[in-house]
Amino acid sequence: MEIVIVPDAAAGGELIASAIAELVTRKPDALVGVATGSTPLPIYTALTAKVAGGLDVTRVRICQLDEYVGLPAGHPESYRSTVIRQVVEPLGLSEGSFIGPDGTAADVAAEAIAYDHALAEAGGVDFQILGIGTDGHIGFNEPCSSLASRTRIKTLTDQTRIDNARFFEDDIEQVPHHVITQGIGTILEARHVVLLATGANKADAVAATVEGPLSALVPASALQLHPHATVVVDEAAAAGLKLADYFRATYAAKPSWQSI
Numbered sequence: 001m002e003i004v005i006v007p008d009a010a011a012g013g014e015l016i017a018s019a020i021a022e023l024v025t026r027k028p029d030a031l032v033g034v035a036t037g038s039t040p041l042p043i044y045t046a047l048t049a050k051v052a053g054g055l056d057v058t059r060v061r062i063c064q065l066d067e068y069v070g071l072p073a074g075h076p077e078s079y080r081s082t083v084i085r086q087v088v089e090p091l092g093l094s095e096g097s098f099i100g101p102d103g104t105a106a107d108v109a110a111e112a113i114a115y116d117h118a119l120a121e122a123g124g125v126d127f128q129i130l131g132i133g134t135d136g137h138i139g140f141n142e143p144c145s146s147l148a149s150r151t152r153i154k155t156l157t158d159q160t161r162i163d164n165a166r167f168f169e170d171d172i173e174q175v176p177h178h179v180i181t182q183g184i185g186t187i188l189e190a191r192h193v194v195l196l197a198t199g200a201n202k203a204d205a206v207a208a209t210v211e212g213p214l215s216a217l218v219p220a221s222a223l224q225l226h227p228h229a230t231v232v233v234d235e236a237a238a239a240g241l242k243l244a245d246y247f248r249a250t251y252a253a254k255p256s257w258q259s260i
């Protein structure tokens with residue numbers, strides 16, 4: 001696992017967008033998995049700027065990490081609507097270049113399995129962007145999710161519903177209890193997994209992810225098993241890392257030609 005400590009969220013966004021740009025230049029039809037929440041927004045802003053500057057993303061494909069169950073189709077806070085608004089439209093892509101699970105499906109369990117298969121049929125995810133919950137969740141894999149889990153329905157913890165209530169008029173009652181999320185085993189199949197964490201409220205989760213034991217209690221710690229996982233953190237989110245100086249030194253000494 002590579003840990004990169006950046007000065008602020010914008011620098012993290014720029015670093016990750018640059019890695020995506022390199023990937024797309026090498027593989028124009030790359031499948032890029034996107035996360036929702038506030039944290040990845042600087043990545044999408046930086047990537048949109050690169051497109052305005054001439055980066056060709058016309059063949060890029062986008063896939064969703066997770067989705068709320070039961071929000072009506074077109075609800076502005078469904079992750080489908082969010083990804084279209086924050087990623088697909090700003091990059092000038094069509095909705096046909098985008099796949100995600102249908103949170104309104106009558107048979108949610110079957111929909112989750114079908115989405116897991118759709119990712120494989122699409123050739124697998126080349127680059128998966130992740131945020132992290134304050135409880136260490138990735139996607140919506142809450143603590144004690146199986147580290148081998150596949151895409152499936154999950155029930156959100158109260159903490160996650162409280163954290164996400166800000167997207168629902170600060171009303172926890174409007175936050176769905178159930179979600180479809182790529183499983184941890186599914187996420188680990190992406191060729192490159194990049195987690196961005198910013199802000200002091202993520203410091204404990206980051207420390208447990210990077211320096212704690214591999215544990216289902218901290219789902220993001222599963223990234224320790226991935227051969228190409230990158231954790232990008234700002235100074236505030238890095239505050240709990242015992243090896244911060246080592247991470248800074250190794251990144252500073254990295255050859256300039258080598259991307260994350």
Ligand code: GLP
Nearest residue numbers: 035037038039131132133139140
């Ligand atoms: C939700 C999403 C996660 C995201 C998390 C953190 O739970 N399912 O993918 O990482 O929120 O969101 P934020 O970046 O806003 O803190």
